[in-house]
Amino acid sequence: MEGLGRSLVILGLLIAGVGLLLMLGGRLPFRIGRLPGDIVYKGKNTVFYFPLMTSLLISLALSLVFWLMGRK
Numbered sequence: 001m002e003g004l005g006r007s008l009v010i011l012g013l014l015i016a017g018v019g020l021l022l023m024l025g026g027r028l029p030f031r032i033g034r035l036p037g038d039i040v041y042k043g044k045n046t047v048f049y050f051p052l053m054t055s056l057l058i059s060l061a062l063s064l065v066f067w068l069m070g071r072k
Contacts, residue, residue: 035057
């Protein structure tokens with residue numbers, strides 16, 4: 001039961017962090033999804049967008065969360 005409790009606490013902190021990012025998103029000096037390093041190509045009739053840096057940051061954050069959950 002101790003492991004489940006720890007997982008729920010970490011999940012709650014993660015949800016609270018995402019909630020804060022959403023609440024303060026307009027006031028932050030950077031925009032999630034529009035970071036430097038994200039690739040945007042605007043053609044005549046098309047737009048190609050690949051959020052490379054955003055994907056890397058989300059991957060890093062999730063890796064950290066899962067690593068913390070996996071520790072015993």
